[in-house]
Amino acid sequence: MRILRAIFSHGSGRIGGIIVSVYLLVAILGMLGLTPHNPITQYRVDRLHAPNGAYWMGTDLFGRDVASRLMAGVGQSFTVAFFSVAFATLAGTVLGLAAAWLGRRWDGVLMRIMDVLLAFPAILLALLIVTVAGPGTWTSVVAIGIVYTPIFTRVVRGPALSLKAREFVDAARTFGSSSSYIVTRHLLLNLVAPLTVQVTLALAWALLTEAGLSFLGLGTQPPAASLGLMLSDSRNLMETAPWLMIFPGLAIMISILGFNLLGDALRDILDPKMRRAPA
Amino acid sequence: MIPLLSVSDLRVGFGRNPQANEVVRGVSFDLADGETLAIVGESGSGKSVTALSINRLIDFGGGRITGGAMKLKRADSSVFDLITATEPQLTGIRGAEIGMIFQEPMTSLNPVLTIGRQIEESFRLHRELTGRQATAAAKDALDRVRIPDAERLLKYTPNQLSGGMLQRVMIAIALACNPRLLIADEPTTALDVTVQAQIMALLAELKRETGMSMIFITHDIGLVAGIADRVMVMQNGQAVEQGELNQILDNAQQPYTQHLLQDVPHFANGSATRADGQRDTGAAKEPALKVDNLVVRFPLKSSFFSRATGAVHAVDGVDFDLMPGETLAIVGESGSGKSTTARAVLGLVRSTRGSFSVGVRKASAEQSALPVQMVFQNPYASLNPRLSIESILAEPVIATGGRVNAETQARMATLLERVGLPKNSLERYPHEFSGGQRQRLCIARALMLNPSVVVLDEAVSALDVSVQAKVLELLVDLQREFGLAYLFISHDMAVVERIAHRIAVIYAGQIVEIGDATSVLSKPQHSYTKKLIAAVPTIDRRHEHFELDTRQVPSLVRPQGYEPAPARWEQFGADHMARAEV
Structure with missing residues (x-):
């Protein structure tokens, strides 16, 4: 595909693309249970082993394999990130288009609600929602989704307002095109590029927020693995078993780096001003 | 030296x-x-x-x-x-x-x-x-x-x-x-x-x-x-x-x-107007478009909660009729209300008052669902860059509840050929076309619904001069072939001279002079029309002294409830009248 080729010929896009692909592979393996060991089986005799041939990233306090838990954790974190970003994209796009298209009072009311949501720091708002709804995977998905909805609403509303004033929208009105046709064909289709970039960047934030929630014990519940939960468990053993912290920490850091690099590359590639003029 | x-x-x-x-x-x-x-x-x-x-x-x-x-x-x-x-x-x-x-x-x-x-x-x-x-x-x-x-x-x-x-x-x-x-x-x-x-x-x-x-x-x-x-x-x-x-x-x-x-349109004081299409207002003929006392006002509010204190009288009592096969040009400067008039006819802005009636062109099944179509000024902004030409041309048909079938496909192909675009244009995207070609696409799109009236809002103003001439030629040909009536909005007198049968001069939201193109251009009566025509540059006026005139266009903002005085018209010739000046 054209876009994949463009990503791989873009400097940071290539690095970001490779990182994200590797993570996706790991996540899928983790979710399918294709890990070296069972991530929740406790090998009591092998507690707190440093990384070695059998346990590549060592074992934790209960004798569980860190590498396997990491794979399962990446799977878990990615699942939450993907679903929450999907939620935010869908809700944000619908709300943003509604605000731009309906205008007037709708616009005012919707955008003020979004302003209120944006006024809270992301993790605090997510905490609030999870505390009210109770911890768990699906509540984190909804909480993180709600937190990032206002950003998508803004990303959609601005360009949608300017597209709405373009002549091709006026032209469509003169044919008597229906609102839904204009919104989907003339507005949404032109918003694909900014949305793609936003989705990539939002995935990085969502991963971080999920890790934060799990770290605080409000996300994924033990014994299931998640990157934040693993970090949280490693706190007391930081000095005796540093591998418990290093591997999940690195995993979070590199994944976010990967998504950010990919997002930057997509922004360059999809920006029409950066594209070469048609011959 | x-x-x-x-x-x-x-x-x-x-x-x-x-x-x-x-x-x-x-x-x-x-x-x-x-x-x-x-x-x-x-x-x-x-x-x-x-x-x-x-x-x-x-x-x-x-x-x-x-x-x-x-x-x-x-x-x-x-x-x-x-x-x-x-x-x-x-x-x-x-x-x-x-x-x-x-x-x-x-x-x-x-x-x-x-x-x-x-x-x-x-x-x-x-x-x-x-x-x-x-x-x-x-x-x-x-x-x-x-x-x-x-x-x-x-x-x-x-x-x-x-x-x-x-x-x-x-x-x-x-x-x-x-x-x-x-x-x-x-x-x-x-x-x-x-x-x-x-x-x-x-x-x-x-x-x-x-x-x-x-x-x-x-x-x-x-x-x-x-x-x-x-x-x-x-x-x-x-x-x-x-x-x-x-x-x-x-x-x-x-x-x-x-x-x-x-080859480029140059202004010639009414001597280059079209010879075809004599106006025939016999009782048997019904106008393709009749606009009666059109008023468009935009209320002015100082804040969200306060009541309107006045209104911008963008269009203040405009009436005209347009016969099938005829071009009426509306000329005026920016802010005169000419585009607002066009947009009101299309329903893109809501008119405060006034009525339109659109005549029946052919009493057959060929009658179009939407008899008035429009071509916009900027061919770069009026085509959605993300849609293929096929989708763009199909849109009017889909919008009016039609289906894209073999008949639609055939019509697309005929129209593309008719406006002079290559056959393989359908799968291509707007950025692959030049400004003139895009404007041809816009014309083809406007004709998809088989309209009787086409509103051309500065349709050739954004084009290069030699492209302008070719698009004007195309418009004249299409008019003859399909019996279209054109409402041609423009600020460019040279272009208007080439395409108009009749001209309406609009100033501050009101028509100040209307009539046969040759007569209006060669014997202008209203002082504004005279000023407008005198300002048109031509290759014949070499180093001619032009009187500096720093008069500003009057403000169109009127207090709440203001109504303009009824117009008194003076007749000059069979089809030429101007508003009496105070």
């Missing part, structure tokens, strides 16, 4: 490999003291790049001078090499020796600084004037470009002034340090025709006063007659012809110059 500016074999390229992407390919000319050179060409001909190379502003636009020589004679008669000059040297030259004015006065000024501050800057930089002295100098500069009430104007910000006024301010800034060369890059293209005439007159007067040289860049060969001593015609980065004004205009040697002079 050494010329003021001598350019020889100038070459300018862009991009990573400037040698391979040359936009200006070997241009040479000399400019003597006090002489005006007009550079004429269409977009992409390299005329602006040539001008920007002279003061080396092209360096900031990504261009590189790849060859040639440019020598400027300085005030002390020393010769200055513009090609090898360093940036600090050039800063001293720009403004002080070479002044420049641009096309868009609205964007050439900083919107957050007062006019005074921006004029003073030039004095501060080059004359080291400060405080009172600079302010006084700024006021003098504004007086010089004949801006009334200059002292008060110094405190204004750009948004408070009209385009014509801003262009005067730009000229004042450019002339602040008495440059000996002024480069004017399409200085009047963004302005209304009467304002254009004022600016041109001003430039001519200033040139006489100061004895400066000028390079005047334009796409409109009609404009050069009033101002140029010499003319250079450019095409594809090369000077195809240059010489004395009269020699070029009367005795052009090159086919391209002849083409510019002949």
Whole structure:
């Protein structure tokens, strides 16, 4: 595909693309249970082993394999990130288009609600929602989704307002095109590029927020693995078993780096001003 | 004698490999003291790049001078090499020796600084004037470009002034340090025709006063007659012809110059109007479109909660009728309400009052679902860049509840062929087409629903002059073939003359004169129509003096409940009437 080729010929896009692909592979393996060991089986005799041939990233306090838990954790974190970003994209796009298209009072009311949501720091708002709804995977998905909805609403509303004033929208009105046709064909289709970039960047934030929630014990519940939960468990053993912290920490850091690099590359590639003029 | 500016074999390229992407390919000319050179060409001909190379502003636009020589004679008669000059040297030259004015006065000024501050800057930089002295100098500069009430104007910000006024301010800034060369890059293209005439007159007067040289860049060969001593015609980065004004205009040697002079619409005082289609208002015929007392007002509110205190009377009681197969041109300047009229007819803006009736063209199943269609001004903005041509052409059909079937496909193919586009256009996207081709696409799209009336809102204004002529021809052909009625909105009298059967002149939201095209153009009756026609540049008016007229268009903001006095019409001839003036 054209876009994949463009990503791989873009400097940071290539690095970001490779990182994200590797993570996706790991996540899928983790979710399918294709890990070296069972991530929740406790090998009591092998507690707190440093990384070695059998346990590549060592074992934790209960004798569980860190590498396997990491794979399962990446799977878990990615699942939450993907679903929450999907939620935010869908809700944000619908709300943003509604605000731009309906205008007037709708616009005012919707955008003020979004302003209120944006006024809270992301993790605090997510905490609030999870505390009210109770911890768990699906509540984190909804909480993180709600937190990032206002950003998508803004990303959609601005360009949608300017597209709405373009002549091709006026032209469509003169044919008597229906609102839904204009919104989907003339507005949404032109918003694909900014949305793609936003989705990539939002995935990085969502991963971080999920890790934060799990770290605080409000996300994924033990014994299931998640990157934040693993970090949280490693706190007391930081000095005796540093591998418990290093591997999940690195995993979070590199994944976010990967998504950010990919997002930057997509922004360059999809920006029409950066594209070469048609011959 | 050494010329003021001598350019020889100038070459300018862009991009990573400037040698391979040359936009200006070997241009040479000399400019003597006090002489005006007009550079004429269409977009992409390299005329602006040539001008920007002279003061080396092209360096900031990504261009590189790849060859040639440019020598400027300085005030002390020393010769200055513009090609090898360093940036600090050039800063001293720009403004002080070479002044420049641009096309868009609205964007050439900083919107957050007062006019005074921006004029003073030039004095501060080059004359080291400060405080009172600079302010006084700024006021003098504004007086010089004949801006009334200059002292008060110094405190204004750009948004408070009209385009014509801003262009005067730009000229004042450019002339602040008495440059000996002024480069004017399409200085009047963004302005209304009467304002254009004022600016041109001003430039001519200033040139006489100061004895400066000028390079005047334009796409409109009609404009050069009033101002140029010499003319250079450019095409594809090369000077195809240059010489004395009269020699070029009367005795052009090159086919391209002849083409510019002949094939392009030039205003001819009503002698070039269409001969076909005599108006027949017999009782048997029903008009294709009848507009009766159309009023469009936009209420003014100072805040969200307060009540409207007044209204902008954009269109104030307009009526006309349009026969099948006829073109009615609505002419007027920006803000006169001509586009609002068109948009109201299409239902894009809500009319406050008034009625339209759309006549029945053919009493058969062929009757269109939407008999009025529109073609917009900007062919780059009126096509969705993300849709293929097929989807774009199918949209009107889908919008009116139709299905894309073999019949629709066939109609698309026929229309594409009819407007002169290649057969394989359907799978392509708008960016693959030129401006003229896009406008043809827009016309094809408007015809998809088989309308009886097509509203053309400045439909050829954004196109290059020679493309304009071809699109006008196409429009005339299509009109004959399909019996279309055109409502042609334009500010360009030369274009209107070519396509209109009848003309309505609109001023401040009201029609002031309406009638047969030949009659209106050759024997204008209303003072505004006369002014409008007098302002049209033509190649026959050489160095003609034009009276400066600084009258402003009256404000269209009226108090709540204001109603205009009913019009009294005076009849001149069978189909020609004008509003009586008080």
